[in-house]
Amino acid sequence: MKFSTKFEEVHAQIDRFDVAKYARSRNFITGGVSYLSPYLSRGFITVPQVVQRLKNRGIGLEQAEKFIQELAWREFYTRTWFQKGDAIFEDIRHPQAGIERFGVPKALLESTTGIQALDGALKNFPETGYLHNHLRMYLAGTICNVAKYHWLEPAQWMYYHLLDGDLASNALSWQWCVGTFSNKLYYANQENINRYTGSQQRGTYLDFEYEDLPAQSVPQHLQSSVEASLPFTPPTTKPLELIDGIPTFIYTHYTLDPTFHEGEAGNRILILEPSHFAKHPMAPKTIDFILSLAENIPGLQVYYGEYASLPVKGIFRDHPINAHFQGVREVHPSLAPGLQGEFNSFFSFWNKLSKQLS
Incomplete structure (x- = not known):
């Protein structure tokens, strides 16, 4: 997947986006997702701008509810970051239960988790910088809830490689999967992975009914942990040339x-x-x-x-x-700038937001 960096082409991408196809197929790896996340994460386009361009095409909340709801998740996470600050990098509501390991599984870095759909995506991930949201959830559930790793270091590893890396969306999504920002752990079994990725794998450590997954022992090949290398290369810059008398x-x-x-x-x-x-x-x-x-x-x-x-x-x-x-701080773009307060869950936020949007 190649992402354009031209402003006009990104706007054209919004205007081509099929919200009906998204609603039907968004959970499938080959589904009709928007591929707008790298631009939204960078603030290159904003959530209100995207919704306005849909309105310009005559598409309102009723037709685009599933898509706008996903945009609202991003806004919910950003609001939480505003309110909690660096606390989003700690277990935010409940301590993570059942931790046995820290670091990241060596199998994750080597694309040898044993789940073909995950390993195929992992091999290309450092190059593409993109993973479908369902794959991100599959990885979080497998690493943390099956292999019993604390969520923070795997989340840092994923953020490092993501082209659309957003600190709040990434950290809080991992916390949602591991139950520190939700009320239950997220599991995906092999049947679910096969359905949404098109794989046909059987007999894996995830090939159980959901009620049986928590009782399974951690596969031996996922028990070896390492510290991921995340080197940062500073950009090459020139001395600033500033003009006096203008903002x-x-x-x-x-x-x-x-x-x-x-x-x-x-x-x-x-x-x-x-x-x-x-x-x-x-x-x-x-x-x-x-x-x-x-x-x-x-x-x-x-x-x-x-x-x-x-x-x-x-x-x-x-x-x-x-x-x-310090300086002149202008308002952050929001779907509902007047919506006040903290929300204990996304859907408590969405219930109020959707009323304003409609």
Whole structure:
């Protein structure tokens, strides 16, 4: 799967998207998903912009409910990140039960889990940076609930390689699967995997009825754990050239919207903070993707350094990643900017949000 980095082509992709096909087939690996997640994660397009483009085609909540609901999951996770901060990288509601191992399974890195549908995807994952959401859930359930690993290090490994890596969506999805952000553990048996991936494998350690899966012993080949190597390569940058007397607009790798103050005179800086990437490294291909998206913003300069070291304070779009920035903070794009409060579950959030959207 190749992802364009041209703004016009991404908009055309939204306008071609078939919401009816998505509703029918989204859970299948070959289903009609949107492939918009890398752009949404980078803030290159926003959830309200996508919904508005659907409306422009005459598609409202009734026709696109399944798709808009998936977009709302992203918003729910971002709201949780705003509210909890770095606590999203800890067991957020309940301690993870039954942990026997830390690190990541060696079999994960070698694509030898023994589940053909997973191993086939894993072989290509570091190169493509993309996994269907069902595959992500299958991996989380298998690694954590079958092989008994704590979720954090496998989640960090996945985030590192994901082209659409979003810290909140990734961490909280893993926590949803392992029961620290939900009320039950997520399991997928072989029958389910076969159905949605088109595989026909039988006789595996997942080939049981659901009620029998928790009682199975951990397969020997999943018990060997390692520490994943996640090296970060800083981008090559040039000294900033700033013009006095005009505003400075600040972008991050989560807020790369080319329409942000579009057409206004100003310095434009994409800031990539070393302190952030020391905690949350990304693969070189993801950084290259981000820099390619940034080329859609005229005059944008890349600054690899801490925001506090900038000679100016700028105007920026609010996001959890820039909570420490000083300057002019503008509202984060939201489907329901007036919706207040914390929500204990996605569906408590969705019930209120959908009423506003309708």
